[in-house]
Amino acid sequence: MGRQRPDVPTLEEVAARAGVGRGTVSRVINNAPGVRSSTRDAVRRAVSELGYVPNFAARSLAVRRADAVALVMMESDWRLFGEPFFSEIVRAVGNALTDSGMQLLLTLIRSETERQRFLEYARGGRVDGVLLMSVRAQDPLPDMLAEAGLPTVLLGRRTGEECVTYVDADNLGGARTAVSHLLDSGRRTIAAITGPLDMYVAQCRLRGYREALTHAGVQDVPSLVVEGDFTEESGRLAMAGLIERHPGIDGVFAASDTTAAGALTALRAAGRRVPDDVKVIGFDDFPLAERTDPKLTTVRQPVDEIGRTMVRLLEEEMREPATAWRHVILRTELVLRDSA
Amino acid sequence: MGRQRPDVPTLEEVAARAGVGRGTVSRVINNAPGVRSSTRDAVRRAVSELGYVPNFAARSLAVRRADAVALVMMESDWRLFGEPFFSEIVRAVGNALTDSGMQLLLTLIRSETERQRFLEYARGGRVDGVLLMSVRAQDPLPDMLAEAGLPTVLLGRRTGEECVTYVDADNLGGARTAVSHLLDSGRRTIAAITGPLDMYVAQCRLRGYREALTHAGVQDVPSLVVEGDFTEESGRLAMAGLIERHPGIDGVFAASDTTAAGALTALRAAGRRVPDDVKVIGFDDFPLAERTDPKLTTVRQPVDEIGRTMVRLLEEEMREPATAWRHVILRTELVLRDSA
DNA sequence: CTGAAAGCGCTAACAT
């Protein structure tokens, strides 16, 4: 057991070759000031001649830093992985991290065992901070990480009383705006296809739907609300049921654009014209919506800003021991793509 | 600069608390034999009382191992990330790795800078091995890793003369089978929508298509071949053009199921009946195909086995310095889902 | 079966 890394040169050998001390070499490879440039050049030459690469474990042990952050996804969200929202978040986080010289490690947690293993991984100092994607209401991981003193930032919150630092979109406001928009066009029989209701994000969007109805003085009909799970299939199934129960349906608020796509499919299969007969608004980022239906109106989340903000907060917490939890809620935007 | 990890207990403190030497604690946490069970228990107690977690950098420095492997994806494939094939590969690799206690690190390479950074990352000893997904023909990374003496396994090969160890599906045979199947049902105007032709995998599938035609004595019409890029959109566009140029088209071989899905969309939009008028066979794994069209015939790749095999080969190379490149080509399977 | 001691390769504080 154990790999045979052949004769990797060490800093010591570089020093010998360059005819300087180890400290000097260390300064050079870390771009520390206070080294005569001729010396610096000599060291650089030795480095490249020997093909020297600093040993990470040794440095990490000395500086007590890993220069890496983990972006963690739960198994439960795995099928969402393919969703544009997630890949866009990954991309945004990657971009934001690129300047800081940190390695981004995507990590999958698919079982209790893996959660435990990741915890040890993180507590063992292999990452300096953790970014958690889309946590479920009862997920204990954030607290465990917090207790371990690891800088942690959540994408979304678990409940309204979330403590751990998080970045979230304004789901409530976005949903309210979307449904108000439907109401403004005179529609009155508006359904909601929600996300999994054990996720706060889904609860918020549903609440926004209800608030908009209430505000407009429209009766909230329970059978117009169907719980989905953000997938396209759930949108299709939910919509099929809704059409049957409420033939007069004229508006749909979907908790994700994928769900919206499913709903559209079902509507068209049932011969409904979209958006003339029924207008659908999906809540999510725009790339998928555009692909599915160029004219679908959506609630767009500021994906890029979410990623940037998560990284910024994480870096702040890594710099100084967090003395308070910070929460950032980013505004969403209603993107109208049709004329109806 | 640097995070303040508060008072993490060290092995030394555990030893003190348990009233034993450091060596003994080390043996216990590594499940090494030769420790009296009463001693073992005492140590275990001390460990849990102190909430001790071994410091990874220190261990890694001592054993010269990282207990982690990287699964890297290139930016160029990033949009394929959402494809079932990729997420299935990730899952399969994760499963295969789970037993070995290695951490799986998904890594994204999106630029020359990031490639360089990853190379240092890997050469710095932060991973023990590297799994590379879907390499382009001119990608130098595999060779760089090989030169650095890092165990590396490719998913697919760059050219027919690939040296570095790889696992691949039998793209040539699979394509041949698919097209032969179309020919067997009497179809004669068969189009091919390929993947990016700078990828060997796409070249192979195209070659399979041609070989099947030749074998059946059917003329190979250049305008029936369109280069796509594995995406749905490319399938749609390619198909639209094909229908126009070849109204009599009655068969399509698509280089991926996503492309096939796009082709189906275009065909239906053009009023063609599928599979009665035109039959489409997509080359790829099954989940997406099933979702898109439950009756689509596909060439299924043994995704699970691919993942398992990659991990197995990697582990072997990690165990003993590879003295030869190993290549494994896994059989594909034609999955018929319609009666046509 | 267990303790003591010698590194692993690097950084950083201290000399010079």
Place this chain on the structure above:
DNA sequence: ATGTTAGCGCTTTCAG
């Protein structure tokens, strides 16, 4: 400006 030295926390002989 540069060399020297003392750790960082763990594994692993080597004694006992």
